[in-house]
Amino acid sequence: MVIRLLIPLFLLINSYSIWAFDTLSASVDKNPVLVGEYLTLTIEANGKVSGTQPDTSALAQQFVVGPMSVGSRTSIINGSMTSQTTWQMQLLARSEGTFTIPSFTVNGNTSQPITLTVVARGKDDTDQKDIFIETALTPESLYVQQAGLYKVKLYIGKDLLDGQLTSPAMNEGQITQLGKQTEEYEVVDGRRYMVITREYLIQPQKSGNFTIEAPAFNGQVRENYRRMAVSAIAEPLTVDVKAVPNDYTGDWLPSELVDLSEEWQPSDNEVTVGTPITRTMTLTAVGVTKEQLPDITMEAISGIRSYPDESDRKQLARDGRVISQLISSFALVPQTPGTYTLPEISVPWFNTVIKRLEYATLPARTITVIADVNQIATPTVPAEVPSSVIAQTPNNSASTPATVVVEQKAWYDWLILVSGYLLWIITVVIWFVRRQKPENVAAEPKKEVPEVTLKNLKKAAQLGDNTQFYAELRLYVKHQAPTLNLDTWLSQLGVAELSSEIAKLQASLYSSHEQSVDLNALYQLFEQTIKKKTMKDDKHLTQLY
Structure with a gap:
Protein backbone atom coordinates (compact mmCIF):
# COMPACT_ATOMS: atom_id res chain seq x y z
CA MET A 1 0.00 0.00 0.00
CA ALA A 120 33.75 45.91 -40.40
CA ARG A 121 37.07 44.21 -40.98
CA GLY A 122 40.10 46.41 -41.60
CA LYS A 123 42.11 46.00 -44.79
CA ASP A 124 45.21 45.20 -42.74
CA ASP A 125 43.42 42.74 -40.49
CA THR A 126 45.72 39.83 -39.63
CA ASP A 127 42.96 37.26 -39.89
CA GLN A 128 42.01 38.63 -43.31
CA LYS A 129 45.55 37.89 -44.52
CA ASP A 130 45.55 34.41 -43.04
CA ILE A 131 42.23 33.44 -44.57
CA PHE A 132 39.97 35.13 -47.13
CA ILE A 133 37.33 34.27 -49.77
CA GLU A 134 36.99 35.40 -53.38
CA THR A 135 33.87 34.94 -55.52
CA ALA A 136 33.02 35.53 -59.20
CA LEU A 137 29.92 35.15 -61.36
CA THR A 138 30.15 34.36 -65.10
CA PRO A 139 28.49 35.99 -66.95
CA GLU A 140 27.93 39.00 -64.72
CA SER A 141 24.44 39.69 -66.16
CA LEU A 142 21.86 36.95 -66.70
CA TYR A 143 18.48 36.37 -68.32
CA VAL A 144 15.67 34.57 -66.55
CA GLN A 145 16.54 30.84 -66.29
CA GLN A 146 19.95 31.40 -67.85
CA ALA A 147 22.60 29.37 -66.03
CA GLY A 148 25.48 31.33 -64.50
CA LEU A 149 28.61 29.84 -62.97
CA TYR A 150 29.36 31.14 -59.44
CA LYS A 151 32.88 30.26 -58.33
CA VAL A 152 34.02 30.37 -54.68
CA LYS A 153 37.73 30.23 -53.74
CA LEU A 154 38.70 29.95 -50.06
CA TYR A 155 42.36 30.89 -49.33
CA ILE A 156 43.88 29.48 -46.13
CA GLY A 157 47.40 30.57 -45.19
CA LYS A 158 47.86 28.35 -42.12
CA ASP A 159 47.51 24.67 -41.27
CA LEU A 160 43.79 23.91 -41.32
CA LEU A 161 42.47 21.64 -38.58
CA ASP A 162 38.73 21.78 -39.33
CA GLY A 163 36.17 24.17 -40.70
CA GLN A 164 32.82 24.76 -42.33
CA LEU A 165 32.09 26.72 -45.52
CA THR A 166 28.47 27.78 -46.03
CA SER A 167 26.68 27.88 -49.40
CA PRO A 168 25.70 31.07 -51.22
CA ALA A 169 22.07 32.19 -51.16
CA MET A 170 19.86 34.19 -53.52
CA ASN A 171 16.19 35.16 -53.44
CA GLU A 172 14.20 33.99 -56.50
CA GLY A 173 17.11 31.89 -57.67
CA GLN A 174 18.08 28.22 -57.77
CA ILE A 175 21.61 27.42 -56.58
CA THR A 176 23.15 23.97 -57.08
CA GLN A 177 26.71 22.88 -56.38
CA LEU A 178 28.49 21.37 -59.39
CA GLY A 179 30.61 18.35 -58.60
CA LYS A 180 32.93 18.18 -55.62
CA GLN A 181 35.23 20.84 -54.26
CA THR A 182 38.88 20.86 -55.35
CA GLU A 183 41.99 21.59 -53.30
CA GLU A 184 45.24 23.01 -54.63
CA TYR A 185 47.98 25.45 -53.67
CA GLU A 186 48.60 28.98 -54.97
CA VAL A 187 51.11 31.71 -54.22
CA VAL A 188 49.55 35.16 -53.61
CA ASP A 189 51.81 38.17 -52.88
CA GLY A 190 54.67 35.83 -52.07
CA ARG A 191 52.64 33.76 -49.60
CA ARG A 192 51.60 30.14 -50.10
CA TYR A 193 47.90 29.37 -49.61
CA MET A 194 45.83 26.22 -49.72
CA VAL A 195 42.90 27.05 -52.00
CA ILE A 196 39.55 25.27 -51.76
CA THR A 197 37.38 25.87 -54.85
CA ARG A 198 33.68 25.23 -55.25
CA GLU A 199 31.48 25.89 -58.28
CA TYR A 200 27.76 26.60 -58.13
CA LEU A 201 25.10 26.77 -60.82
CA ILE A 202 22.87 29.82 -60.37
CA GLN A 203 19.56 30.16 -62.24
CA PRO A 204 17.40 33.22 -61.52
CA GLN A 205 13.66 32.62 -61.81
CA LYS A 206 12.49 36.25 -61.95
CA SER A 207 13.76 39.44 -63.55
CA GLY A 208 15.16 42.35 -61.50
CA ASN A 209 18.18 43.14 -59.34
CA PHE A 210 19.13 40.45 -56.82
CA THR A 211 21.95 39.98 -54.32
CA ILE A 212 23.92 36.77 -54.06
CA GLU A 213 24.73 36.34 -50.39
CA ALA A 214 28.34 35.28 -50.20
CA PRO A 215 29.46 32.11 -48.38
CA ALA A 216 31.17 32.31 -45.00
CA PHE A 217 33.87 30.17 -43.42
CA ASN A 218 34.39 29.28 -39.77
CA GLY A 219 37.11 26.91 -38.62
CA GLN A 220 40.27 26.29 -36.66
CA VAL A 221 43.92 26.44 -37.69
CA ARG A 222 47.19 25.51 -36.01
CA GLU A 223 49.64 28.28 -35.09
CA ASN A 224 52.72 27.58 -32.95
CA TYR A 225 51.18 24.33 -31.69
CA ARG A 226 48.02 26.18 -30.64
CA ARG A 227 44.52 25.93 -32.04
CA MET A 228 43.12 29.22 -33.27
CA ALA A 229 39.58 29.99 -34.37
CA VAL A 230 39.37 31.75 -37.76
CA SER A 231 36.54 32.97 -39.94
CA ALA A 232 36.01 34.79 -43.23
CA ILE A 233 33.19 36.01 -45.45
CA ALA A 234 33.20 37.21 -49.06
CA GLU A 235 31.61 40.34 -50.43
CA PRO A 236 28.04 39.92 -51.72
CA LEU A 237 27.40 40.26 -55.47
CA THR A 238 24.54 42.09 -57.15
CA VAL A 239 23.23 40.55 -60.39
CA ASP A 240 20.96 42.14 -62.97
CA VAL A 241 18.42 39.60 -64.29
CA LYS A 242 16.74 40.47 -67.59
CA ALA A 243 13.24 39.33 -68.53
CA VAL A 244 12.22 37.17 -71.50
CA PRO A 245 11.70 39.42 -74.58
CA ASN A 246 8.04 40.00 -75.37
CA ASP A 247 8.46 39.07 -79.05
CA TYR A 248 10.17 35.72 -78.35
CA THR A 249 8.21 32.59 -79.32
CA GLY A 250 8.91 28.92 -78.70
CA ASP A 251 10.74 27.14 -75.91
CA TRP A 252 12.87 29.61 -73.94
CA LEU A 253 16.52 28.67 -74.43
CA PRO A 254 18.85 31.58 -73.47
CA SER A 255 22.45 30.87 -74.45
CA GLU A 256 25.67 32.37 -75.76
CA LEU A 257 26.10 29.57 -78.31
CA VAL A 258 23.97 26.64 -79.53
CA ASP A 259 25.14 24.03 -82.05
CA LEU A 260 23.29 21.11 -83.66
CA SER A 261 25.32 18.41 -85.43
CA GLU A 262 24.74 14.84 -86.65
CA GLU A 263 26.54 11.61 -87.52
CA TRP A 264 25.40 8.81 -89.86
CA GLN A 265 26.37 5.16 -89.73
CA PRO A 266 26.92 4.14 -92.49
CA SER A 267 27.88 7.55 -93.89
CA ASP A 268 26.83 6.80 -97.51
CA ASN A 269 23.66 8.34 -98.93
CA GLU A 270 22.88 5.07 -100.73
CA VAL A 271 21.69 2.11 -98.66
CA THR A 272 20.03 -1.24 -99.25
CA VAL A 273 16.48 -2.15 -98.25
CA GLY A 274 16.40 -3.54 -94.71
CA THR A 275 19.83 -2.17 -93.77
CA PRO A 276 19.54 -0.17 -90.52
CA ILE A 277 20.91 3.39 -90.47
CA THR A 278 21.97 4.99 -87.19
CA ARG A 279 21.42 8.75 -87.08
CA THR A 280 22.95 10.45 -84.03
CA MET A 281 22.17 14.13 -83.38
CA THR A 282 24.02 16.21 -80.78
CA LEU A 283 22.62 19.48 -79.39
CA THR A 284 25.23 21.56 -77.50
CA ALA A 285 24.42 24.78 -75.62
CA VAL A 286 26.41 27.17 -73.41
CA GLY A 287 24.82 28.74 -70.34
CA VAL A 288 21.87 26.38 -69.85
CA THR A 289 21.34 23.21 -67.85
CA LYS A 290 20.95 19.80 -69.45
CA GLU A 291 17.29 19.71 -68.36
CA GLN A 292 16.57 22.87 -70.39
CA LEU A 293 17.63 21.32 -73.71
CA PRO A 294 14.52 20.47 -75.79
CA ASP A 295 13.96 16.95 -77.08
CA ILE A 296 14.85 16.32 -80.74
CA THR A 297 12.11 14.65 -82.80
CA MET A 298 11.93 13.29 -86.35
CA GLU A 299 8.91 13.35 -88.63
CA ALA A 300 7.53 9.99 -89.78
CA ILE A 301 8.53 9.09 -93.35
CA SER A 302 6.50 6.63 -95.40
CA GLY A 303 8.73 3.76 -96.45
CA ILE A 304 11.20 4.15 -93.57
CA ARG A 305 10.62 2.87 -90.07
CA SER A 306 12.13 4.95 -87.26
CA TYR A 307 13.08 3.62 -83.81
CA PRO A 308 14.24 6.29 -81.30
CA ASP A 309 16.96 5.43 -78.80
CA GLU A 310 17.26 6.73 -75.23
CA SER A 311 18.56 10.31 -75.10
CA ASP A 312 21.75 11.03 -73.16
CA ARG A 313 22.14 14.37 -71.34
CA LYS A 314 25.46 15.69 -70.09
CA GLN A 315 26.60 18.82 -68.26
CA LEU A 316 29.98 20.25 -67.30
CA ALA A 317 31.71 23.51 -66.35
CA ARG A 318 34.61 24.73 -68.47
CA ASP A 319 36.38 28.09 -68.76
CA GLY A 320 33.83 29.76 -66.50
CA ARG A 321 30.84 28.53 -68.51
CA VAL A 322 28.19 25.83 -68.06
CA ILE A 323 28.06 23.56 -71.14
CA SER A 324 25.23 21.07 -71.70
CA GLN A 325 24.71 18.39 -74.34
CA LEU A 326 21.78 16.30 -75.54
CA ILE A 327 22.60 13.24 -77.66
CA SER A 328 19.66 11.59 -79.45
CA SER A 329 19.95 8.53 -81.70
CA PHE A 330 17.47 7.05 -84.16
CA ALA A 331 17.59 3.70 -85.99
CA LEU A 332 16.14 4.08 -89.51
CA VAL A 333 15.18 0.91 -91.40
CA PRO A 334 14.24 1.44 -95.10
CA GLN A 335 11.43 -0.83 -96.24
CA THR A 336 11.07 -0.13 -99.96
CA PRO A 337 13.45 1.14 -102.66
CA GLY A 338 13.26 4.77 -103.69
CA THR A 339 14.59 8.26 -102.99
CA TYR A 340 13.69 9.81 -99.63
CA THR A 341 14.25 13.32 -98.28
CA LEU A 342 14.58 13.71 -94.52
CA PRO A 343 13.21 17.16 -93.61
CA GLU A 344 15.21 19.93 -91.98
CA ILE A 345 15.45 19.93 -88.15
CA SER A 346 15.55 23.32 -86.44
CA VAL A 347 15.89 24.31 -82.75
CA PRO A 348 15.08 27.96 -81.79
CA TRP A 349 17.23 29.71 -79.17
CA PHE A 350 17.85 33.23 -77.86
CA ASN A 351 21.34 34.62 -78.37
CA THR A 352 22.17 36.48 -75.15
CA VAL A 353 25.20 38.17 -76.74
CA ILE A 354 23.52 39.86 -79.71
CA LYS A 355 20.06 39.68 -78.05
CA ARG A 356 18.00 38.13 -80.85
CA LEU A 357 16.28 34.90 -81.87
CA GLU A 358 18.37 32.36 -83.80
CA TYR A 359 18.04 28.75 -85.00
CA ALA A 360 20.35 25.76 -84.74
CA THR A 361 19.61 23.81 -87.92
CA LEU A 362 20.33 20.49 -89.61
CA PRO A 363 19.67 20.79 -93.36
CA ALA A 364 17.40 18.36 -95.21
CA ARG A 365 19.15 15.20 -96.39
CA THR A 366 18.31 12.95 -99.33
CA ILE A 367 19.08 9.23 -99.30
CA THR A 368 18.63 6.59 -101.99
CA VAL A 369 17.35 3.15 -101.04
CA ILE A 370 18.14 0.36 -103.50
CA ALA A 371 16.81 -3.18 -103.64
CA ASP A 372 18.82 -6.03 -102.21
CA VAL A 373 20.82 -7.58 -105.06
CA ASN A 374 20.37 -11.00 -103.47
CA GLN A 375 16.59 -10.65 -103.85
CA ILE A 376 16.61 -9.85 -107.59
CA ALA A 377 15.33 -12.72 -109.75
CA THR A 378 17.85 -14.49 -111.99
CA PRO A 379 17.21 -13.52 -115.63
CA THR A 380 15.97 -16.34 -117.83
CA VAL A 381 18.31 -17.68 -120.51
CA PRO A 382 16.89 -17.21 -124.03
CA ALA A 383 15.94 -20.38 -125.88
CA GLU A 384 18.53 -21.76 -128.27
CA VAL A 385 17.77 -21.12 -131.90
CA PRO A 386 17.03 -24.41 -133.79
CA SER A 387 19.79 -25.50 -136.06
CA SER A 388 17.30 -25.90 -138.85
CA VAL A 389 16.80 -22.14 -139.02
CA ILE A 390 19.97 -20.39 -140.08
CA ALA A 391 20.17 -16.61 -140.44
CA GLN A 392 22.81 -15.96 -143.00
CA THR A 393 24.17 -12.47 -143.47
CA PRO A 394 26.67 -11.98 -146.29
CA ASN A 395 29.77 -9.95 -145.79
CA ASN A 396 28.30 -7.09 -147.77
CA SER A 397 25.24 -6.91 -145.49
CA ALA A 398 25.49 -3.17 -145.35
CA SER A 399 23.64 -2.98 -148.67
CA THR A 400 21.96 -6.39 -148.90
CA PRO A 401 19.13 -7.41 -146.52
CA ALA A 402 19.56 -10.62 -144.50
CA THR A 403 18.10 -13.76 -146.05
CA VAL A 404 16.70 -16.75 -144.14
CA VAL A 405 17.40 -20.07 -145.83
CA VAL A 406 15.31 -23.09 -144.77
CA GLU A 407 17.15 -26.34 -145.29
CA GLN A 408 15.21 -29.11 -147.07
CA LYS A 409 14.74 -32.18 -144.81
CA ALA A 410 15.58 -35.68 -146.03
CA TRP A 411 13.41 -38.73 -145.23
CA TYR A 412 15.66 -39.86 -142.37
CA ASP A 413 15.32 -36.38 -140.81
CA TRP A 414 11.56 -36.84 -140.73
CA LEU A 415 12.02 -40.32 -139.21
CA ILE A 416 14.16 -38.91 -136.36
CA LEU A 417 11.67 -36.08 -135.74
CA VAL A 418 8.67 -38.44 -135.53
CA SER A 419 10.58 -40.82 -133.23
CA GLY A 420 11.38 -37.96 -130.89
CA TYR A 421 7.71 -36.95 -130.66
CA LEU A 422 6.72 -40.59 -129.98
CA LEU A 423 9.28 -40.84 -127.15
CA TRP A 424 7.97 -37.59 -125.62
CA ILE A 425 4.37 -38.86 -125.68
CA ILE A 426 5.40 -42.17 -124.05
CA THR A 427 7.27 -40.28 -121.30
CA VAL A 428 4.23 -38.11 -120.55
CA VAL A 429 1.96 -41.20 -120.31
CA ILE A 430 4.38 -42.97 -117.91
CA TRP A 431 4.62 -39.83 -115.70
CA PHE A 432 0.84 -39.51 -115.58
CA VAL A 433 0.37 -43.16 -114.59
CA ARG A 434 2.96 -42.94 -111.82
CA ARG A 435 1.37 -39.73 -110.53
CA GLN A 436 -1.92 -41.58 -110.06
CA LYS A 437 -0.16 -44.15 -107.74
CA PRO A 438 2.06 -42.18 -105.34
CA GLU A 439 2.18 -45.06 -102.85
CA ASN A 440 4.43 -47.05 -105.13
CA VAL A 441 6.81 -44.24 -105.76
CA ALA A 442 9.19 -42.63 -103.30
CA ALA A 443 8.18 -39.13 -102.24
CA GLU A 444 9.86 -36.33 -104.13
CA PRO A 445 12.60 -34.85 -101.97
CA LYS A 446 11.78 -31.40 -100.63
CA LYS A 447 13.80 -28.40 -101.52
CA GLU A 448 16.74 -28.45 -99.24
CA VAL A 449 17.28 -24.74 -98.66
CA PRO A 450 13.77 -23.79 -97.36
CA GLU A 451 13.73 -26.83 -95.06
CA VAL A 452 17.10 -25.99 -93.57
CA THR A 453 16.03 -22.35 -93.19
CA LEU A 454 12.93 -23.31 -91.21
CA LYS A 455 15.02 -25.53 -88.98
CA ASN A 456 17.41 -22.67 -88.30
CA LEU A 457 14.43 -20.40 -87.65
CA LYS A 458 13.06 -22.82 -85.07
CA LYS A 459 16.48 -23.19 -83.46
CA ALA A 460 16.86 -19.41 -83.14
CA ALA A 461 13.40 -19.24 -81.53
CA GLN A 462 14.33 -21.91 -78.98
CA LEU A 463 17.54 -20.01 -78.13
CA GLY A 464 15.63 -16.74 -77.76
CA ASP A 465 18.04 -14.99 -80.15
CA ASN A 466 16.07 -12.10 -81.71
CA THR A 467 18.88 -11.06 -84.06
CA GLN A 468 19.47 -14.57 -85.44
CA PHE A 469 15.73 -15.20 -85.74
CA TYR A 470 15.25 -12.03 -87.80
CA ALA A 471 18.22 -12.92 -90.02
CA GLU A 472 16.86 -16.43 -90.68
CA LEU A 473 13.42 -14.98 -91.35
CA ARG A 474 14.78 -12.65 -94.03
CA LEU A 475 16.80 -15.54 -95.52
CA TYR A 476 13.70 -17.71 -95.76
CA VAL A 477 11.71 -14.98 -97.48
CA LYS A 478 14.63 -14.40 -99.88
CA HIS A 479 14.46 -18.05 -101.00
CA GLN A 480 10.69 -18.10 -101.23
CA ALA A 481 10.24 -14.80 -103.07
CA PRO A 482 13.57 -13.52 -104.47
CA THR A 483 12.00 -10.37 -105.93
CA LEU A 484 10.17 -9.26 -102.76
CA ASN A 485 11.36 -7.74 -99.50
CA LEU A 486 10.03 -8.87 -96.13
CA ASP A 487 7.31 -6.20 -95.76
CA THR A 488 5.95 -6.74 -99.28
CA TRP A 489 5.90 -10.50 -98.77
CA LEU A 490 4.01 -10.10 -95.48
CA SER A 491 1.48 -7.75 -97.07
CA GLN A 492 0.80 -10.35 -99.78
CA LEU A 493 0.19 -12.99 -97.11
CA GLY A 494 -2.45 -10.72 -95.55
CA VAL A 495 -2.04 -12.07 -92.00
CA ALA A 496 -2.33 -9.01 -89.74
CA GLU A 497 -1.31 -10.85 -86.57
CA LEU A 498 1.91 -12.12 -88.15
CA SER A 499 2.79 -8.66 -89.49
CA SER A 500 2.19 -7.14 -86.04
CA GLU A 501 4.42 -9.67 -84.27
CA ILE A 502 7.25 -9.20 -86.78
CA ALA A 503 6.96 -5.42 -86.32
CA LYS A 504 7.46 -6.00 -82.57
CA LEU A 505 10.54 -8.10 -83.38
CA GLN A 506 11.97 -5.25 -85.49
CA ALA A 507 11.26 -2.77 -82.71
CA SER A 508 13.11 -4.97 -80.21
CA LEU A 509 16.17 -4.85 -82.47
CA TYR A 510 16.22 -1.19 -83.49
CA SER A 511 14.37 0.67 -80.71
CA SER A 512 15.64 1.54 -77.23
CA HIS A 513 12.19 0.92 -75.75
CA GLU A 514 11.97 -2.58 -74.39
CA GLN A 515 9.69 -4.73 -76.54
CA SER A 516 8.74 -8.21 -75.38
CA VAL A 517 8.73 -10.81 -78.18
CA ASP A 518 7.80 -14.48 -77.72
CA LEU A 519 9.91 -16.09 -80.45
CA ASN A 520 8.41 -19.56 -79.95
CA ALA A 521 4.87 -18.21 -80.40
CA LEU A 522 6.03 -16.17 -83.39
CA TYR A 523 7.62 -19.25 -84.98
CA GLN A 524 4.44 -21.32 -84.49
CA LEU A 525 2.33 -18.55 -86.04
CA PHE A 526 4.80 -18.28 -88.94
CA GLU A 527 4.83 -22.06 -89.46
CA GLN A 528 1.02 -22.24 -89.46
CA THR A 529 0.85 -19.40 -91.99
CA ILE A 530 3.37 -21.15 -94.27
CA LYS A 531 1.41 -24.45 -94.09
CA LYS A 532 -1.85 -22.71 -94.96
CA LYS A 533 -0.16 -20.95 -97.87
CA THR A 534 1.35 -24.25 -99.11
CA MET A 535 -2.04 -26.06 -98.94
CA LYS A 536 -3.66 -23.18 -100.79
CA ASP A 537 -1.00 -23.27 -103.52
CA ASP A 538 -1.31 -27.08 -103.89
CA LYS A 539 -5.10 -26.81 -104.18
CA HIS A 540 -4.68 -24.16 -106.88
CA LEU A 541 -2.29 -26.44 -108.85
CA THR A 542 -4.68 -29.39 -108.56
CA GLN A 543 -7.45 -27.29 -110.06
CA LEU A 544 -5.16 -26.44 -112.96
CA TYR A 545 -4.58 -30.14 -113.68
Missing part, protein backbone atom coordinates in the same frame (compact mmCIF):
# COMPACT_ATOMS: atom_id res chain seq x y z
CA VAL A 2 2.86 2.36 0.89
CA ILE A 3 4.63 1.55 -2.40
CA ARG A 4 1.48 2.39 -4.37
CA LEU A 5 1.38 5.80 -2.73
CA LEU A 6 5.07 6.50 -3.26
CA ILE A 7 5.07 5.74 -7.02
CA PRO A 8 2.61 8.54 -7.97
CA LEU A 9 4.46 10.89 -5.65
CA PHE A 10 7.78 10.05 -7.31
CA LEU A 11 6.30 10.57 -10.78
CA LEU A 12 4.83 13.89 -9.71
CA ILE A 13 8.15 15.10 -8.35
CA ASN A 14 10.01 13.89 -11.45
CA SER A 15 7.54 15.51 -13.86
CA TYR A 16 7.72 18.74 -11.88
CA SER A 17 11.51 18.77 -12.26
CA ILE A 18 11.14 18.40 -16.04
CA TRP A 19 9.08 21.51 -16.68
CA ALA A 20 9.44 23.61 -13.57
CA PHE A 21 12.06 26.39 -13.82
CA ASP A 22 11.86 30.09 -13.08
CA THR A 23 14.52 31.78 -15.24
CA LEU A 24 15.57 31.69 -18.94
CA SER A 25 18.65 33.65 -20.07
CA ALA A 26 20.49 34.26 -23.35
CA SER A 27 24.12 35.30 -23.89
CA VAL A 28 26.83 35.55 -26.59
CA ASP A 29 30.53 34.82 -26.28
CA LYS A 30 31.63 37.88 -28.38
CA ASN A 31 30.30 41.42 -28.48
CA PRO A 32 31.30 43.33 -30.55
CA VAL A 33 32.12 40.88 -33.37
CA LEU A 34 33.74 41.25 -36.80
CA VAL A 35 31.88 40.88 -40.06
CA GLY A 36 32.12 37.27 -41.13
CA GLU A 37 33.18 36.09 -37.68
CA TYR A 38 31.17 33.39 -35.94
CA LEU A 39 29.86 33.91 -32.41
CA THR A 40 28.16 31.42 -30.08
CA LEU A 41 24.65 32.10 -28.76
CA THR A 42 23.74 30.25 -25.53
CA ILE A 43 20.19 29.99 -24.14
CA GLU A 44 20.02 28.53 -20.62
CA ALA A 45 17.16 27.39 -18.37
CA ASN A 46 17.73 26.69 -14.65
CA GLY A 47 15.92 23.41 -14.76
CA LYS A 48 15.64 20.19 -16.71
CA VAL A 49 13.57 20.68 -19.88
CA SER A 50 12.57 17.84 -22.18
CA GLY A 51 10.59 17.79 -25.43
CA THR A 52 10.70 21.53 -26.17
CA GLN A 53 13.20 24.13 -27.38
CA PRO A 54 13.24 27.89 -28.07
CA ASP A 55 12.06 29.18 -31.46
CA THR A 56 15.09 30.72 -33.24
CA SER A 57 13.62 31.08 -36.74
CA ALA A 58 13.75 34.92 -36.54
CA LEU A 59 17.57 34.82 -36.44
CA ALA A 60 17.78 33.65 -40.09
CA GLN A 61 16.67 37.10 -41.27
CA GLN A 62 19.86 38.78 -39.99
CA PHE A 63 22.46 36.02 -39.51
CA VAL A 64 23.86 32.86 -40.97
CA VAL A 65 22.55 30.28 -38.50
CA GLY A 66 24.28 27.03 -37.63
CA PRO A 67 22.68 23.89 -36.19
CA MET A 68 21.40 23.88 -32.61
CA SER A 69 22.85 21.58 -29.94
CA VAL A 70 21.12 20.73 -26.64
CA GLY A 71 22.78 19.82 -23.34
CA SER A 72 21.74 19.33 -19.72
CA ARG A 73 23.48 18.77 -16.44
CA THR A 74 22.41 17.98 -12.85
CA SER A 75 24.41 18.62 -9.66
CA ILE A 76 23.81 17.93 -5.93
CA ILE A 77 25.45 20.30 -3.42
CA ASN A 78 24.84 19.88 0.33
CA GLY A 79 21.82 17.71 -0.43
CA SER A 80 20.33 20.32 -2.76
CA MET A 81 19.80 19.19 -6.42
CA THR A 82 20.00 21.69 -9.29
CA SER A 83 19.57 21.18 -13.05
CA GLN A 84 20.38 23.30 -16.11
CA THR A 85 19.39 22.91 -19.78
CA THR A 86 21.30 24.79 -22.48
CA TRP A 87 20.79 25.33 -26.22
CA GLN A 88 23.75 26.53 -28.26
CA MET A 89 24.16 27.64 -31.90
CA GLN A 90 26.61 29.65 -33.95
CA LEU A 91 25.70 32.90 -35.70
CA LEU A 92 27.48 34.93 -38.35
CA ALA A 93 26.71 38.49 -39.46
CA ARG A 94 27.25 39.27 -43.15
CA SER A 95 27.40 43.06 -42.77
CA GLU A 96 28.41 45.66 -40.19
CA GLY A 97 25.93 47.44 -37.96
CA THR A 98 23.96 47.08 -34.76
CA PHE A 99 21.62 44.09 -34.55
CA THR A 100 19.16 42.83 -31.94
CA ILE A 101 19.01 39.18 -30.98
CA PRO A 102 15.35 38.79 -29.98
CA SER A 103 14.03 37.30 -26.75
CA PHE A 104 13.16 33.60 -26.56
CA THR A 105 10.35 31.83 -24.71
CA VAL A 106 10.34 28.31 -23.27
CA ASN A 107 7.43 26.98 -21.16
CA GLY A 108 6.21 30.50 -20.30
CA ASN A 109 9.65 31.89 -19.34
CA THR A 110 11.22 34.60 -21.52
CA SER A 111 14.84 35.74 -21.93
CA GLN A 112 16.05 39.30 -22.43
CA PRO A 113 16.99 40.53 -25.94
CA ILE A 114 20.66 41.16 -26.75
CA THR A 115 22.08 44.14 -28.65
CA LEU A 116 24.97 42.99 -30.87
CA THR A 117 27.52 45.26 -32.56
CA VAL A 118 29.13 44.02 -35.79
CA VAL A 119 32.31 45.81 -36.87
